[in-house]
Amino acid sequence: MFNLFLLQLLNGVQLGILLFLVAAGLTLIFGIMDFINIAHGVLYMVGAYLMATFAAATGNFWLGLLVAMPAVVVFGLALEVFLFRRLYDRSHLDQVLATFGLMLIVTEGVRMIWGSSPIFVPVPELLSGSIRLLGIINYPVYRLAIIAAGLAVAVGLYVMINHSRIGMLLRAGASNRPVVSALGVNITWLFAFVFAFGAMLAGFAGALVAPVLSVDPGMGGSVLILAFVVVVIGGIGSVKGAFVAALLVGVVDTLGRTFGPILLQMAMDPSAASQTGRTLAPMLIYILMALVLAIRPSGLFGRRAA
Amino acid sequence: MTARLEIRSLHKRFGALAVTDGISLDIAPGELHAIIGPNGAGKTTLVAQLSGQLAPDSGQVLYDGRDITHMDMAGRVHLGMARSFQITTILHGFTVLQNVALAVQARKGSSFRFFGRADAEPALNAAAIGYLRQVGLAERAGDVARNLSHGEHRQMEFAIALATAPRLLLLDEPFAGTGRQEAEQLLALMRQIKGKQTTLLVEHDMNAVFALADRISVLVYGRIIATGTPGEIRANAEVRAAYLGEEDAAC
Amino acid sequence: MSDSPAPTTAPPASPAAPLRRPRLFSRGAAALAIFGLMALVPLVAHLSDDPFLTVAFTRILVFAIAALSLDLILGYGALVSFGHAAYVGFGAYAVAILSRHGITDIFVHLAAGIGVAVIFAVLTGAIALRTRGVYFIMITLAFGQMAYFFFTSLSAYGGDDGISLRGRSTVLGTDLLAHNSVLFYVTLGALVGLYLLAAAVVNSRFGRVLAGTREDALRMQAIGFRPFRYQLAAFVIAGAMASISGVLLANQAEFVSPAYMSWHRSGELIVMVILGGIGTLLGGVVGAVVVLLLEEWLSVFTTHWRMGLGLVLILVVLFSPKGIAGLFERLLGRGK
Numbered sequence: 010m011f012n013l014f015l016l017q018l019l020n021g022v023q024l025g026i027l028l029f030l031v032a033a034g035l036t037l038i039f040g041i042m043d044f045i046n047i048a049h050g051v052l053y054m055v056g057a058y059l060m061a062t063f064a065a066a067t068g069n070f071w072l073g074l075l076v077a078m079p080a081v082v083v084f085g086l087a088l089e090v091f092l093f094r095r096l097y098d099r100s101h102l103d104q105v106l107a108t109f110g111l112m113l114i115v116t117e118g119v120r121m122i123w124g125s126s127p128i129f130v131p132v133p134e135l136l137s138g139s140i141r142l143l144g145i146i147n148y149p150v151y152r153l154a155i156i157a158a159g160l161a162v163a164v165g166l167y168v169m170i171n172h173s174r175i176g177m178l179l180r181a182g183a184s185n186r187p188v189v190s191a192l193g194v195n196i197t198w199l200f201a202f203v204f205a206f207g208a209m210l211a212g213f214a215g216a217l218v219a220p221v222l223s224v225d226p227g228m229g230g231s232v233l234i235l236a237f238v239v240v241v242i243g244g245i246g247s248v249k250g251a252f253v254a255a256l257l258v259g260v261v262d263t264l265g266r267t268f269g270p271i272l273l274q275m276a277m278d279p280s281a282a283s284q285t286g287r288t289l290a291p292m293l294i295y296i297l298m299a300l301v302l303a304i305r306p307s308g309l310f311g312r313r314a315a
Numbered sequence: 316m317t318a319r320l321e322i323r324s325l326h327k328r329f330g331a332l333a334v335t336d337g338i339s340l341d342i343a344p345g346e347l348h349a350i351i352g353p354n355g356a357g358k359t360t361l362v363a364q365l366s367g368q369l370a371p372d373s374g375q376v377l378y379d380g381r382d383i384t385h386m387d388m389a390g391r392v393h394l395g396m397a398r399s400f401q402i403t404t405i406l407h408g409f410t411v412l413q414n415v416a417l418a419v420q421a422r423k424g425s426s427f428r429f430f431g432r433a434d435a436e437p438a439l440n441a442a443a444i445g446y447l448r449q450v451g452l453a454e455r456a457g458d459v460a461r462n463l464s465h466g467e468h469r470q471m472e473f474a475i476a477l478a479t480a481p482r483l484l485l486l487d488e489p490f491a492g493t494g495r496q497e498a499e500q501l502l503a504l505m506r507q508i509k510g511k512q513t514t515l516l517v518e519h520d521m522n523a524v525f526a527l528a529d530r531i532s533v534l535v536y537g538r539i540i541a542t543g544t545p546g547e548i549r550a551n552a553e554v555r556a557a558y559l560g561e562e563d564a565a566c
Numbered sequence: 567m568s569d570s571p572a573p574t575t576a577p578p579a580s581p582a583a584p585l586r587r588p589r590l591f592s593r594g595a596a597a598l599a600i601f602g603l604m605a606l607v608p609l610v611a612h613l614s615d616d617p618f619l620t621v622a623f624t625r626i627l628v629f630a631i632a633a634l635s636l637d638l639i640l641g642y643g644a645l646v647s648f649g650h651a652a653y654v655g656f657g658a659y660a661v662a663i664l665s666r667h668g669i670t671d672i673f674v675h676l677a678a679g680i681g682v683a684v685i686f687a688v689l690t691g692a693i694a695l696r697t698r699g700v701y702f703i704m705i706t707l708a709f710g711q712m713a714y715f716f717f718t719s720l721s722a723y724g725g726d727d728g729i730s731l732r733g734r735s736t737v738l739g740t741d742l743l744a745h746n747s748v749l750f751y752v753t754l755g756a757l758v759g760l761y762l763l764a765a766a767v768v769n770s771r772f773g774r775v776l777a778g779t780r781e782d783a784l785r786m787q788a789i790g791f792r793p794f795r796y797q798l799a800a801f802v803i804a805g806a807m808a809s810i811s812g813v814l815l816a817n818q819a820e821f822v823s824p825a826y827m828s829w830h831r832s833g834e835l836i837v838m839v840i841l842g843g844i845g846t847l848l849g850g851v852v853g854a855v856v857v858l859l860l861e862e863w864l865s866v867f868t869t870h871w872r873m874g875l876g877l878v879l880i881l882v883v884l885f886s887p888k889g890i891a892g893l894f895e896r897l898l899g900r901g902k
Contacts, residue, residue, distance in 0.1 A: 045700045047833070095884060101699055102646050103883045106840055109833045110879025117873035234711045234829060237704040245700065288719045295712035299693050302705065306696045366788070392790030404788050406781045417778055420771055421790035427799065428771040436771075479789055 012146045017267045018260065023152050025259025026159030030214035031232055032239040032251040033166060034207020037179060040246020041203055044093065045101050047108040049211060050233030051115045056081045056212025057224045058119055061128045064219075070133035077216050078209060085208020089201050097200065112229070120226050127223030155217050162210065163252055170248055179203065235262075238294055242301050244308025253309060258294050265293040317380040319344045319483050319513045320365070325374035327360055334360045335371065336537035342483070347509050349516040349524040352534030358517045359401060361534070362487045365515070366398040367391045378483070392421070395482030399489070404475045405460050405468055412456040414471060415443035418478035446474040450504055466497035473504055483513050490520035502526065525549070597848050601758050608747040620746045621818065626858045627753040628815045631760055633838040633850030635807030638764055640836065641845030642773065643800045644780040646703045649690070649710025650835050653805040655827030656682045657812020659717060662729050662822040672735035672743065672813065679809040686713065687805035691798050707829055714827040728823020735817055743817055753814050757851070760807055764847050767803065776800050837879060 035049050059080050064073030092111060096104050132151045139147040170176035178199060215228075222228065239258050243250025270286025277285070301309060318341040327335035334357040342348045352358050363369035365376060367388040376384045378394055386394075406414055416439040420426060423438065433439065447453040450470040455463060463471065469489065476484055489505075490498055498520070505527050508514065518524050524531060525545045532542040533554050541551045548554055604627065611619035632654050639645040657679035664675055690709040694702050718726050734743040743749045767773050779786050779793040786793050816822045825831070834857065842853025860878070864871030 039700050043700065045703055092880065099883070101703060102640070102836075102840070102844075105646060105648065105703060105833075105836065107880050107883040109837070110876040110883070113872045113876030113879070117870045117876070121870055121873075230829065234707060238708050241701060241704050241708065284721070287721070288716060291715035291719055292712050295708055295715075298705070298708055299690075302693050302696070307701075368784075387792070388787040389790050389792045392788065398788055403782075404785050406778050406785065408781055409778070413774070417774055418789045420774070424771075426771045426775045426791065426796065429767045429773075430770055431766075432769045433771040433774045434769065475789060 013267065014264075015143070016146050016148065017263050019148055019152065019156070021260035021263030022256060023156050023159075023259070024263055025256035026156050026163075027214045027218055028232070028235055028239050028259055029252050029255035030159060030162060030210045030217075032236040032243070032255055033248050034203075034210045035236050036240045036243065036246055036248060036251045037203050038207050039240060041179065042097055042200055044097055045104045045108070046093070047105055047233070048088070048112040048115065049207070049236065050229030050231075051112055052081060052085055052208045052211040052229075053215040053232050054119065054224075054226065054229035055084055055115065056215030057219045057228060058123055058128070058215075059084075059212070060216035060219045061130045061224050062123075064130050070131070070220075074216055078213065081212030081216075082205050082209045085212070086201065086205045088208075089204040093204065094197075094200070116226050116229065123226075125226060127225040129223060130219040132220040151220060155221070158217060159214075162213070166248055175202070235294070238298050240308075242298055242308055244305075244311030247308070247310035250308055250310030257297070261297055262290075262294050266290040269293070318342055318377075319346075319379060320515065321375075321377040321380075322365070323375040323377065325361070325364060325376070326372045327357075327364060327369065328372055333537050335364065335374075338374075338534075338537070338539055340532060340539060340542070342513065342515055344513050345510060347505075347512075347514045347516060347527055347529045349518055349528035349531045350534050350539075351518060351521070351524050351531060354519070356534045357537040358519075358534055359487065362398065362401065362485055362517050366396065366485055392479055395480065396485065397476045397479045397481035397483070398485040398487060399472045399476040401487035401491075403468075404472055407461040408459065410457055410459055411447065411452060411463065411471055412440060412443055414460055415446050415474050415478050416440055418475045419443050419446075422480055443474075443478060446478045449477065449507075450474045451500075466493065466500060469493060469497060469501055470504070473501075477508075481512070483515065484508070486514060486516045486518075488518055489516070490518055490523050498523065593846070593848060597761065600848065600851060601754065601761075604754055605751075608750055611747075617746060620750050622862070624746070624750045624753050624818045625815070626855055627750070627757050628811050628818055629835070629838065629858060630851040630854035631753075631757050631811035631814070632808050633835055633842070633854045634757070634761060634764060634847060635804045635811070635850075636835050637839045637842075637844065637847055637850040638767070638807070639797075639800050639804045640839050641847070641849070642768055642780060643776050643797055645695075645797060645801065646706075646836070647694075647801070647804075648703050648707035648829065648832050648836065649713070650706075650804070650808055651827045651829070651831035652686070652710040652713035653683045653808035654812040654815060654831070655713060655717060655824070656686065657809035657814075658816040658822040658826050659723070659812075660809070661735055661813055661816035662731060663723055665731055665733075665735070666723065666729070670733070670736045671739070672737050672817075675735050675813050675816075676810060679813050680806045683805040683809035684802055687802040688798070691801040691805075695794055695797050695801065707832070710827065710832055711829055714824050714829070717824040717827065724823065726824065728821060728825065731816065731820045731822070734820060735813070749814075749817055753818070756810060756814060760810065761847060761851070764807070768847065772796065772799070837875070841878075841882060 031049065031053050035046065038044055038046055038049070056077065059077040060073055062073075063076040063080075064070050067073050067076070088111070092107065096107055132149075136151040136154045139149050140153065142148050170179055214232075235258060239251055239254045242257065243252070243254030269290040270283045273282035273286045276282070305311065320340075320342040322338055322340040325335050325338045326333070336357075338361065340348075350358060350361070360369065364371045367383075367386055367390070371384065374384070375382055378391070378396065381394075383391060383394065388398075404418075406417070409417070413434065416433070416436075419439050419442045420433070423442070444453055444456060447456055450473045452467060452470045452474060455467060460468070460471065472489070476486075489501055493501060502523055505514075505516075505523075509527060516524065516528065528545055530542060531545055531548045532539045533548060533551075534540075541548060541554050543551065604623070607623045608620045611617055632650065635653075636647065636650045639647055657675075660679035660682065661675045664670070664678060669675075686709075690706070694705040694709070697705060717723070723729050733741065734749065737743060743752065768777075775786065775791055775796045779791070779796060783793045812826070815826065838853035838857045839850045840853070841856055842851065843849030857875070860875065861871060864874045868874075
């Protein structure tokens, strides 16, 4: 039982790390631009597809990653310059509509180019196989690598946000937008930077996950909504909040699915428990979100009453 | 006699800045009390706390002897406290009549009525027209608020404030941004209600304040440095130094 | 802030009668024309020997009801709810689940669907409405997704794959709805009835408070209203109306699946309202017709029709913010 717990805990952390990468950019974009981007999941998906393509083309995971990352940034930047830039001063409703439209276009575009069937990316040799942890469970090295890479990004983000000039601008911008323009910063460039940066993180998450999950056109949507939940729980504009909330959501979701039915068996008969558990487990994170909001309407690390 | 509004050592800080620094003040029923002070004195923050938009850090606000410190804005309006001007109360897409009728509706009967055209309710419209007449705007009743001039907006704000049937009128810089003609019009309106209506007038415009107020309090850096009749305030040396002198120099 | 003179072109208006009559009349005429044309569909289907037309238009009317209900909160309450498809699903699953257990009467289905919708709307609305802006959008989206996952996991009722109905709902023991044209007219009747209901609500005291809150919530508080309760009531009404469309949708398709509740569906409902013209009630109806016909039409040419829809959306947002209605207004030179 403990083995299973540990295994699922690691899986939960790994999911949380991926969610953090997607949500970090999202929360900054919400916080700084007050812009709702339904198409953010698309960047995650495009990252995965580019990774799959370049890894196959070069025959090398690392070369693939090296090419895919700048490609995602360019893609994100292009979206910013040609579309999002025109939407910042529009109503949220317009933003929802246009980015929803964009999401449809890119998802269909991906279907046209790569087809609807899932694509698989092989795990790089260096990170293949499993490792024995604490002498009791075997855990895939690659999944550990995802966790490590995500943590490294988190640390890097922390340092950047708290100890650099651009980080200071981001913090100022997320809490009080007029301040940034008052500082005489070129808002256009700052926004483009934030956007490209968010695209890179989401694309990175997509690329990382490509060897673990199948790459398919539906992958963006499911991650987007989880990322929304993370942003809401963590508090808009707070990268720290996104980190805590992402781990929370990842762990609660993963453990809930495994242990919900097991725990319920203590209270009811096995078949009812398994059905109830399977029904409740996917709802857990939303219930978690509702609870957090009921207590703190602006999220765990939100600055103001939203 | 209890004061209509009693403010007891109100404090509010924003970070290190004490914006409201221990304000105490009484407003008697029927009085027109003015608060003046230079920009940044904390006038708007004070009004925000009195109207329930902002919660004070400490201190109390009493209304007819009742503690309303933690009551929300709508609750205070129901008790008869109306705030106007700095928060605009005009809905620009509504007609003038609808704007005022909505304020009447707020205190007359339930708004959980899902049927029956609100536009066709004689009780609402008749009352609204009455207030519009009082401010001299009845002939514009059918126009969309957006199309009115700045001065007419001021008149409308007044009508809306009156329509909430206030026992205390909080007027937050009604003269800000008015031209001379509009200011005179507004002054005439204020004279009409003076004596009948308990009013707290927060204002930057010296002429209006000295022409209207029964009593004046001078707010500087979050504190009230003097309270008295216009004559007393004019004569107060501290006020002259802190405020009027500066004003003279600016003119 | 300069003293602008009063516009002298404004027509003198009698103070007691506000200026909305003429527009309301033309809107009423437009509604009459649209619903009248719709009523002819089964006739056309019969003459052209194309029974599919009636079925297809029943579906359009169903979504028109859903879009209409969304417009009530989106257009009149400025509440961008991204979880509205969930309510359609509640109605649909009320039919599927109850029918499975032998309860086939449509009035029971309606009562159950509306009941669940009201409870869900009260609970999630109370949480979502404590927030504003992007929070509200994301929270309604998340709760919609929660409902989606709930039905996905109900393996007893088809789970992910959905569930076929053995037949349509019965009406007081008769299988009246088995006839496609009857179902069509019942749906049309529901649409017209709900449209009139929504129009009444919008013009009522309640509707006026809702519209005032949309313009400026702070101002409404300043004159003594607490916006929350009115917005929540509107949210609940809209959810209940949408669940009615779900009951009809299950009957039209004779199949129910979680896909009805997916966030793409919610997005499409928003699209319908915007394309048709937000805050006009009739716009939602027009939008449903346009979007679903566009879907049919585009899918003739390509399986990638969603790309076309996406393109239309972006173009509309960038160039015609008031939707198709705005486009017409501009073409007819009636713009402001």
